[in-house]
Structure formats: C-alpha cells, structure tokens
Amino acid sequence: MNGLTRRSLLAKGGLVVVFASSGAAWAQEPEEAANLPGDLDKYPFLDSWIRIDTTGRITVFTGKAELGQGLRTALIQIAADELEVSPASIDLIMADTGRTPDEGVTAGSHSMQNSGMAILNAAANVRALLTDAAAWRFASSIDQIELQDGTAYGPGGRRLGYGDLAAGFSLHVMAKPDVPRRSKGRRLIGESVPRVDIPAKVNGGSAYVQDIRAANMLHARVVRGPSDGTQLKPADIDAVAKMPGIEKVVREGRFMAVLAAKEWHAVKALRRLQAAGWERRDSSLPSADLCDVIRQSPVRDNPIFNYPGPSAPADARIVKARYSRPALMHGSIGPSCAVALWENGNLIVWTHSQGVSPLRKSLAELVRLPLEKVRCIHVEGSGCYGHNGADDVAADAALAARAVPGRPVRMQWMREQEHGWEPLGSAMVVELHGALGRDGRIVGWRHDVWSNAHNGRPVSAGGLLAGAELEPPFAPQKPQPIPMPEGGGDRNANPIYALPNASGTHHFVERAPLRVSALRSLGAHMNVFAIESFMDEMAHAANADPVDFRLIHLQDSRAREVVETAANRFGWKRRVKGRPGRGYGFGFARYKNLGAYCALAMEVTIEPDGGTVDVRRVVAAVDSGEAVSPDGIRNQIEGAIVQSLSWTQMEAVTFDTSHRTSFDWSAYPIMRFPSVPASIEVDVIDRPGEPFLGTGEAGQGPAAAALANAIADAIGHRLRDMPLTSERIKAALRS
Amino acid sequence: MISLSVNGVAQSIDADPDTPLLYVLRDELGLHGAKFGCGLGQCGSCTVLVDDRPTFSCLLPIAALAGRKVRTIEGLGTPDRPGALAAAFDVEQAAQCGYCIAGMIMRAQALLERNNRPTEAELRTYLAPNLCRCGTHMRILRAVRRAAAAMGGGVQESSR
Numbered sequence: 001m002n003g004l005t006r007r008s009l010l011a012k013g014g015l016v017v018v019f020a021s022s023g024a025a026w027a028q029e030p031e032e033a034a035n036l037p038g039d040l041d042k043y044p045f046l047d048s049w050i051r052i053d054t055t056g057r058i059t060v061f062t063g064k065a066e067l068g069q070g071l072r073t074a075l076i077q078i079a080a081d082e083l084e085v086s087p088a089s090i091d092l093i094m095a096d097t098g099r100t101p102d103e104g105v106t107a108g109s110h111s112m113q114n115s116g117m118a119i120l121n122a123a124a125n126v127r128a129l130l131t132d133a134a135a136w137r138f139a140s141s142i143d144q145i146e147l148q149d150g151t152a153y154g155p156g157g158r159r160l161g162y163g164d165l166a167a168g169f170s171l172h173v174m175a176k177p178d179v180p181r182r183s184k185g186r187r188l189i190g191e192s193v194p195r196v197d198i199p200a201k202v203n204g205g206s207a208y209v210q211d212i213r214a215a216n217m218l219h220a221r222v223v224r225g226p227s228d229g230t231q232l233k234p235a236d237i238d239a240v241a242k243m244p245g246i247e248k249v250v251r252e253g254r255f256m257a258v259l260a261a262k263e264w265h266a267v268k269a270l271r272r273l274q275a276a277g278w279e280r281r282d283s284s285l286p287s288a289d290l291c292d293v294i295r296q297s298p299v300r301d302n303p304i305f306n307y308p309g310p311s312a313p314a315d316a317r318i319v320k321a322r323y324s325r326p327a328l329m330h331g332s333i334g335p336s337c338a339v340a341l342w343e344n345g346n347l348i349v350w351t352h353s354q355g356v357s358p359l360r361k362s363l364a365e366l367v368r369l370p371l372e373k374v375r376c377i378h379v380e381g382s383g384c385y386g387h388n389g390a391d392d393v394a395a396d397a398a399l400a401a402r403a404v405p406g407r408p409v410r411m412q413w414m415r416e417q418e419h420g421w422e423p424l425g426s427a428m429v430v431e432l433h434g435a436l437g438r439d440g441r442i443v444g445w446r447h448d449v450w451s452n453a454h455n456g457r458p459v460s461a462g463g464l465l466a467g468a469e470l471e472p473p474f475a476p477q478k479p480q481p482i483p484m485p486e487g488g489g490d491r492n493a494n495p496i497y498a499l500p501n502a503s504g505t506h507h508f509v510e511r512a513p514l515r516v517s518a519l520r521s522l523g524a525h526m527n528v529f530a531i532e533s534f535m536d537e538m539a540h541a542a543n544a545d546p547v548d549f550r551l552i553h554l555q556d557s558r559a560r561e562v563v564e565t566a567a568n569r570f571g572w573k574r575r576v577k578g579r580p581g582r583g584y585g586f587g588f589a590r591y592k593n594l595g596a597y598c599a600l601a602m603e604v605t606i607e608p609d610g611g612t613v614d615v616r617r618v619v620a621a622v623d624s625g626e627a628v629s630p631d632g633i634r635n636q637i638e639g640a641i642v643q644s645l646s647w648t649q650m651e652a653v654t655f656d657t658s659h660r661t662s663f664d665w666s667a668y669p670i671m672r673f674p675s676v677p678a679s680i681e682v683d684v685i686d687r688p689g690e691p692f693l694g695t696g697e698a699g700q701g702p703a704a705a706a707l708a709n710a711i712a713d714a715i716g717h718r719l720r721d722m723p724l725t726s727e728r729i730k731a732a733l734r735s
Numbered sequence: 736m737i738s739l740s741v742n743g744v745a746q747s748i749d750a751d752p753d754t755p756l757l758y759v760l761r762d763e764l765g766l767h768g769a770k771f772g773c774g775l776g777q778c779g780s781c782t783v784l785v786d787d788r789p790t791f792s793c794l795l796p797i798a799a800l801a802g803r804k805v806r807t808i809e810g811l812g813t814p815d816r817p818g819a820l821a822a823a824f825d826v827e828q829a830a831q832c833g834y835c836i837a838g839m840i841m842r843a844q845a846l847l848e849r850n851n852r853p854t855e856a857e858l859r860t861y862l863a864p865n866l867c868r869c870g871t872h873m874r875i876l877r878a879v880r881r882a883a884a885a886m887g888g889g890v891q892e893s894s895r
Contacts, residue, residue, distance in 0.1 A: 068832025204768020
C-alpha cells in the first residue's frame with residue numbers, strides 16, 4: 001500500500017492502525033459504468049470491494065457500518081456464499097475513509113440494498129474470474145471447474161487455491177453487469193448464521209469505541225450548558241486548570257474541553273465548571289404545545305402524491321382526524337464517544353458516526369485541514385437509531401486532540417449531555433380527510449403532514465455543535481426536506497393502498513424550536529401511525545373488519561401476502577371480540593413503499609382503573625426480499641416493535657422556555673422489562689432471487705398503529721395524540 | 736493505594752478514593768465489560784456484582800469497597816469458555832448493539848445464583864433496573880430462561 005505508515009496505537013486489543021497519509025488509499029474515484037447493482041454502480045472496480053491475498057485470504061470492503069443491526073454478519077454471509085468459502089475465511093472492513101468505498105451514511109435501511117447487492121455482484125464477478133483463471137491454468141473448459149472452500153477443482157484431480165489463482169490476475173477491473181449468481185443450491189444466504197460480533201459482546205470483550213484505551217491517551221469531557229441553545233456562565237477556569245490531574249483546558253471561542261490522564265479527574269473538572277450556572281443563549285423555547293407550534297408555523301409546501309379520480313359523491317361519508325407526535329429522543333444507552341489523534345498535521349478519528357465520509361469532510365473544514373489529511377474510522381458504539389451525538393462528539397474530540405498533538409484523546413459525553421444536545425426526532429402533526437362510498441370503499445383521501453426537518457446530519461463544519469462555538473462560527477446548515485420517493489417528514493405519507501381521488505402535501509416547517517435530525521424511520525413512524533389508525537377509523541365507519549378493509553384496498557400481491565400471513569398466524573378471524581378491557585389491533589406498511597413489507601397484529605389488555613396497557617401478544621410478518629439471515633431480520637423486527645411501543649406509549653421530550661427538561665432517564669423514561677410484550681413472534685417470508693430490502697426501520701410505524709388500534713378496540717375511544725399514556729386512557733375512559 | 740478484590744484477584748489501585756468503581760475497572764484494570772451509561776444508577780449498563788449483589792459500579796466509590804468482593808462479566812467466562820449466561824445469550828442471539836448486555840448478564844447472574852427457579856414476573860421485575868434501547872428484551876428473557884435451565888433450574892410461567 002503506497003504512502004502508508006503503520007503504527008500501533010492501541011495498547012490493548014491488538015488493533016493495528018494503518019494511517020493513510022495520502023487519503024483514500026485505493027478506493028478509487030467513481031467512474032462511469034454500465035448500470036450495476038447497488039453501490040457497485042458508484043465503485044465499479046472489483047478491488048474496491050474484494051481482495052484476495054496470495055494465501056487465499058479474502059478481504060471484503062464495505063462503506064457501511066455495523067450499528068448492532070447485524071450487517072457485518074449478513075455481508076460476510078453474502079460474500080462467502082457467492083465465493084464458495086466459509087465465513088471464517090473472510091475479513092470484512094467496514095466504513096473507513098482510508099480503505100473502503102464511500103457509501104455515504106449507514107441509514108434509511110439501505111445497507112442491504114446498496115452494499116449487500118454490490119458485494120453480491122462483485123463476488124459473482126470474482127467467482128467468474130477465478131473460474132476463468134482455473135480453466136486457463138488447467139487447460140480445461142469452465143464447465144469442468146468446481147469451486148469449493150477456497151479451492152478450484154479441475155479435471156483429473158487438479159486443484160489450485162484461490163491465492164494461487166488470484167496471483168495470476170488483477171481484481172482492479174470493472175465489474176460486468178449481469179454476471180449470474182452461483183446457481184447451485186443455496187448454502188449460506190437464507191441461513192441464520194450466528195452473528196460474528198455476539199461472542200465478544202456477551203463476554204465483556206472490547207467491542208466499542210468507548211473501550212479504546214491507547215498508550216499515552218488522555219480522557220476528555222466537553223464543557224457545555226445543559227441543553228441545545230444554552231451556555232454556561234463564566235467560571236474560574238484557572239482554578240479548574242489547577243485541579244489535580246488536569247492536563248489541559250482547551251478553549252477556542254466558546255468551545256471548551258477538559259483533558260486528564262484519569263477519566264474521573266476530567267469528570268470532576270467538568271462538574272466544577274458546570275457549577276457556575278447557565279443561561280439561555282438562543283431565543284426562548286415556546287411555552288405552547290410543540291405540535292401546535294409546528295402546526296401553526298410558516299411552511300414550505302411540497303406535494304407528496306396526487307392520484308386522480310372522480311370527486312367523492314355527495315352522499316359519501318366523510319371521516320376526518322388529526323394525529324400528533326411529540327419530539328422523541330434516540331436515547332442511546334451509551335453516551336456518544338470518539339477517539340482522535342492529531343499527529344504530524346494529520347487527524348485520525350475513531351468514531352461511531354453513521355457517515356464517516358460526510359463526517360470527514362465536515363471535520364476537515366472544522367479544523368482547516370485538507371481532506372486527505374483527515375481519516376475517519378468507524379468503530380461500533382452504543383446503538384444510535386439515527387443521528388445522535390456521534391458526529392458532534394467526534395468534532396469535540398478532534399478539537400481537543402489538536403491541542404495535544406501526538407496524544408490520543410478519548411472524548412465521551414456525559415448522560416445529561418446526550419439527553420440535552422442530541423438532535424431529536426421532530427414533533428409532527430398529520431391531518432387526514434377521507435370519503436367513504438356507499439359500497440364501503442374509499443372514494444377520497446387527503447393527507448397533510450407538518451414537520452420540522454428529518455435530516456440535520458453534518459455535511460459541513462456548520463452541521464457540528466462545535467462549529468457554532470468556534471470564533472468565527474461556521475454558518476449553520478440550512479434545514480431541507482428530503483425529496484420523495486424516500487421523503488423525510490413525508491416518508492410513508494403516500495399510502496400503499498390503491499386509492500382514487502387522493503392527494504397529500506408536506507408542510508415543511510424550517511424553523512425548529514428544538515434541534516432535530518434523523519430518528520429511525522424519520523416521518524414513517526408518524527405517517528404510518530396516522531394512516532393505519534385512520535384505516536381503522538374508516539373501517540369502523542364502513543362497519544368492516546379492519547384487515548378485510550385493508551385487503552379490499554390493497555393490490556400489491558406481496559403486501560397482501562404479508563397482511564394475510566400476519567392475520568392468519570395471529571388467528572385474527574378467530575379473535576373473540578367485545579371482551580371488556582381486551583382489544584386487538586392491526587398495522588401494516590411497506591417502508592418508504594420501497595423497502596421491506598411489515599404487518600403485525602397485537603392483543604392488549606387494559607386495566608380499567610390505572611389505564612395500564614399490557615401487550616399480551618404480537619405476531620408480525622415481514623418480507624425483506626431475499627432473506628439473507630432470517631434470524632437477523634427477526635431480531636431487527638422484534639427490536640423495532642419494542643422500541644416503537646416505548647416511543648408510542650410513553651415517550652415525549654419535555655422542555656420549558658429556557659431548556660430541555662428531559663435530562664436523564666428519570667425525566668425521559670423509556671420502556672423497561674415489566675412493560676415489554678408477553679410474546680412477539682415474527683414470520684419471515686423469504687423471496688429467493690428478489691433484491692434484498694432493508695429491514696431496520698420497517699416495524700416502527702406498524703407497531704405504533706397496531707397499538708393505537710388495539711387500545712381503541714379495547715376501550716371504545718380513539719387516542720390520536722402520542723404518547724398513548726395510561727393517563728390519556730384513563731381520561732378517555734372517564735369522558 | 737486502595738486494595739480491591741476483583742474476580743478473585745487482589746488489586747492495588749492508585750486512584751482518588753471518590754473514584755467510582757466503574758472507572759477503575761475500565762481505565763485501571765482494563766476490564767471493559769461494564770459500561771458507562773448514565774453515571775446515575777438509572778440504566779444498569781455498569782452493573783457488576785459486589786458481594787454477590789448487583790451493583791451500579793458507576794455510583795460506588797472505591798473507598799467503600801475495602802474487604803468486599805467485586806465480580807465482573809470477565810470473571811464469568813471467555814468467548815472460548817463462556818459461562819452459562821453468555822452461552823445462552825449467544826444461542827439466543829440476544830444482542831443487537833450489545834452495549835447493555837454485560838450489565839444484563841451480571842444482573843441475571845445475581846438472580847440465578849440466588850434463585851434459579853424464578854417466575855417470569857420475578858425475572859422481569861428483577862431485570863427492570865437495566866435498560867436496553869435496541870428492544871432486545873424478548874431475546875434477553877429467552878436467554879435467561881435458557882441459562883436458568885442450564886444451571887439446573889428454570890423460569891416458571893406466571894400470569895401477568
């Protein structure tokens with residue numbers, strides 16, 4: 001590797017660090033190519049994705065990151081399957097700006113679609129090249145070549161390992177489109193291969209960026225007010241600098257960090273600085289309900305969809321409803337953390353950011369280094385579920401490291417900093433207006449959604465908290481809506497049902513009282529909650545069964561199969577209706593109308609005095625295209641259901657006019673074990689040969705809606721404003 | 736210097752007496768299993784056993800530990816020789832990001848050492864101090880049930 005120097009940074013764990021002084025080492029610039037699957041289209045050279053050394057060891061590269069969603073294992077499975085080797089013979093390098101293709105951000109349930117499809121097809125190309133090489137070496141035809149476990153077998157018992165074969169040709173060649181996949185029986189794809197990261201995680205192995213302990217490393221804490229929009233009052237910084245163990249207080253503009261060899265000393269210094277008190281820096285937060293503020297703010301209107309059809313007849317039954325969601329928190333269990341090293345004018349940052357490439361660009365601007373002098377390497381952190389403090393803490397670490405060249409700096413946020421400063425999922429309002437014909441079919445549909453932005457990820461220094469604190473400050477990024485078909489606030493606002501005379505508008509609210517960005521599923525959680533609640537309200541008006549009502553409006557055959565599978569497995573038709581305090585709900589969506597299909601049925605009981613909801617049973621069906629790891633898909637859907645139940649039942653970010661008041665787990669409670677469902681069952685519908693569809697966000701909307709529908713079924717009152725708390729249930733029961 | 740017993744080994748620690756045990760485990764002893772989550776005793780990701788009881792190591796100053804036995808997840812096994820809970824968590828694939836898992840395992844260990852036949856309701860109540868944000872709860876419960884059986888007991892059904 002040209003221009004690379006090696007140094008061992010990490011004292012423990014045996015991680016060898018390779019510093020790319022000349023930037024992206026060999027993940028070459030994108031070139032024009034035929035239409036290739038996934039991100040192979042952006043990086044068509046095979047050696048961007050797959051390399052084979054002379055011993056036959058295979059290294060696979062992806063620009064996507066393991067976030068706890070099981071991607072590492074799934075991508076190894078794909079490559080091993082297509083290359084006909086065991087998973088153990090593959091090393092997978094993930095999300096490192098010095099080594100891997102730039103695949104943007106690991107988000108939007110895109111990894112299997114973009115990186116999985118790229119690796120699958122790159123591997124098919126490499127397998128074809130290995131077969132050709134073996135045929136040439138054995139002077140045989142390619143049909144006589146058999147690849148197995150890293151060895152090519154030819155006629156007459158001849159055999160050569162992949163290492164020998166690969167030494168004879170270059171993988172720095174463009175992928176060809178339409179190289180067929182291995183046609184003989186499936187072996188690894190479709191198997192629930194145990195996740196490769198789990199043994200370390202369940203035995204206390206060092207698995208996270210928080211665990212990095214490098215020789216000569218300093219621990220750092222950043223010094224900020226209690227939440228977004230606040231700042232600390234002046235403190236006696238000289239006194240803090242003299243506290244035991246404090247090596248340095250870094251100050252640049254309003255940015256401040258304390259550095260110490262022992263972590264506890266840095267924490268104590270931070271606490272002393274915080275004791276000076278704080279004040280609001282930005283304009284006051286609204287005292288009115290946040291959803292009302294969003295609903296009444298100036299907007300930029302964007303049409304979402306418009307399906308023609310005759311106007312609803314005069315005798316059509318009109319149904320209207322308004323739904324709302326408060327601001328929600330990602331709530332990572334581990335506060336954000338990064339390790340940075342500034343050395344010889346180069347900056348390396350180990351980060352759990354979802355987007356190492358945009359982060360690298362933003363950091364280069366922040367610290368005023370040329371792009372090629374900055375490298376970002378992904379290391380797992382605590383689960384993020386979207387844009388949390390990961391990027392901001394990387395910037396904090398970089399600024400701190402610049403002040404102590406040659407010394408690695410480990411910067412970790414405190415709990416109240418994560419709660420106080422992480423970008424939130426926007427509060428949202430949806431208004432739905434439907435018309436029902438005499439035949440019980442929908443003859444008109446109108447969807448209006450109000451929301452702040454759902455993408456504040458950094459693409460420049462102004463997108464990082466520290467960027468606003470330097471002097472002069474970097475200009476903040478202007479919030480923008482995400483265009484359809486993926487959408488942001490309007491994600492999944494476009495119903496998958498076949499509806500005539502239907503339209504929708506995204507009322508984009510630029511001015512955000514609270515800091516907002518991408519939270520798992522973006523607007524889909526709210527839009528699906530609203531649409532699927534409304535489908536039940538319409539079904540009720542039509543005196544129809546909620547599942548039957550969905551099916552008569554559903555033409556997509558895969559959608560129908562998912563709905564029918566969930567209903568049948570649950571025993572929907574056999575449910576006993578009308579038992580007091582017991583209800584059944586259904587919810588369905590295809591994520592973004594582009595990703596995985598997910599339907600689920602839920603049974604709840606409600607204790608009438610306290611209004612407490614017990615989720616007794618959840619049965620889900622999911623179609624993620626060709627299922628690489630059925631258990632991986634189940635794990636993601638189970639998790640999405642539990643997380644969405646927590647969001648939908650009990651979560652809301654609180655604030656007063658001066659700051660966020662959701663500063664820890666007591667002020668922002670999330671679901672604990674006694675409240676999780678008694679059982680969750682997930683049925684995976686496998687579609688061999690179909691493209692992989694991302695699964696990670698498919699369950700959030702359907703789970704929220706099924707809960708609302710089950711509660712309405714149980715108590716005979718519809719709750720339309722999240723969170724669906726026991727207090728609101730009690731109030732509805734009293735009314 | 737403060738003396739500690741960690742996983743059966745006597746350790747002399749050069750740290751301020753008010754240093755929480757968690758920082759000593761992670762920064763001085765290289766035991767990274769216990770995690771910093773909140774520093775407030777609200778999430779359980781730092782859970783270790785002190786004299787066989789589940790304890791928030793983020794809150795407990797080392798000055799309070801003289802003569803007491805600390806056990807961490809590293810003391811229960813290794814990937815090659817996992818303890819009963821780690822093995823069950825692996826079989827059940829009971830992790831997503833996994834950040835909470837070491838704390839979950841230590842709390843479950845404390846429960847099963849005292850009572851390897853808890854009811855389902857007792858199990859859920861016992862694990863309540865520990866948060867998981869990925870929503871891996873169903874698998875964690877399955878894994879603890881599996882481990883209880885492997886340890887000669889079992890989790891009993893209970894109506895909730």
